[in-house]
Amino acid sequence: MQFSNIGIIGAGTMGIGMCIDLAFHGMSSVLVDISDDTLESAKAEITKIVRFAPLLDKTLPKMDSDNVLNKIKFTTNIEDVAECEFIVENVTENWGIKETVYKQLSKICNAEACFAVNTSCISITKVGSVTERPDKVIGIHFMNPVYLKKSVEVIKGFHTSEETINTTQCFLKQLNKEAIIVNDLPGFVSNRISHLFMNEAAFVVQDGVAKPSQVDEIFKKCFNHKMGPLETADLIGLDTVVNSLDILYESYQDPKFRCCPLLRKMVDAKLLGKKSGKGFYTY
Ligand SMILES: NC(=O)c1ccc[n+]([C@@H]2O[C@H](COP(=O)([O-])OP(=O)(O)OC[C@H]3O[C@@H](n4cnc5c(N)ncnc54)[C@H](O)[C@@H]3O)[C@@H](O)[C@H]2O)c1
Known part of the structure; x- marks a missing residue:
């Protein structure tokens, strides 16, 4: 074919x-x-x-x-x-x-x-x-x-x-x-796991534990990941990440998927990541 x-x-x-x-x-x-x-x-x-x-x-x-x-x-x-x-x-x-x-x-x-x-x-x-x-x-x-x-x-x-x-x-x-x-279950394998990661990374920044670059550096330099969770969120688009977290929360009715308020605030402010020129980083 x-x-x-x-x-x-x-x-x-x-x-x-x-x-x-x-x-x-x-x-x-x-x-x-x-x-x-x-x-x-x-x-x-x-x-x-x-x-x-x-x-x-x-x-x-x-x-x-x-x-x-x-x-x-x-x-x-x-x-x-x-x-x-x-x-x-x-x-x-x-x-x-x-x-x-x-x-x-x-x-x-x-x-x-x-x-x-x-x-x-x-x-x-x-x-x-x-x-x-x-x-x-x-x-x-x-x-x-x-x-x-x-x-x-x-x-x-x-x-x-x-x-x-x-x-x-x-x-x-x-x-x-x-x-x-x-x-088939919402989020499948990749996003059911990765969105927990990206969301918690946003909470870490919101709570003042570390700057976005420090969060990502820890994943890249200590865990040898190619990209950190916040760079990944910026690449995907923060609006898409928020929509996905909302779908996961609604689907599983599990508070572990509650969207970080900082992510929602950034989307409201039109900081959507790479596609809008600014997110956790400036492009
Ligand atoms: N961005 C990623 O990294 C990524 C990765 C894998 C899968 N996805 C999924 O792929 C899909 C698209 O994501 P994206 O990042 O390209 O989103 P996006 O927001 O960049 O683009 C979505 C596009 O759909 C268009 N659209 C809306 N309603 C439409 C309609 N009725 N008919 C035709 N077009 C319409 C919008 O105008 C927009 O241009 C989403 O479901 C997303 O979850 C995204």
């Missing part, structure tokens, strides 16, 4: 990374977002990333940014994905927003198309329940930045079929990515 044209919903951090990675692997995409302004920003960001990405990883192709942009159809009309063979949804981490999108996709897309949910925490079984094809709904938790990461967490929903898992494996093989397949 060879894929050539993929539907990408959401032109934020992950949607942009997806379209670049698809182009690097010879695939086209239809990129959907809700406003022309967002799509224009996405074009500018893609142009920038395509220029510097091969400097970060020598194995990435050196492509002309126009050639990459020509492989992407930018649109605000979700019906443009009707003919796509496979859909990767990357909209805001908010159940109401995702639910509306999946109800639309369920009606628009051809019956054979699989829906890959790129979510940090939302249950794949819950997403499947609002479509008419829960057997074709699967979680692919891509890592950020998508074009640099060689492995992904794949999540089987309650009704996800073996056929959908095989189709997903073929898709990921074409992107040269390894799948680590796990079962």
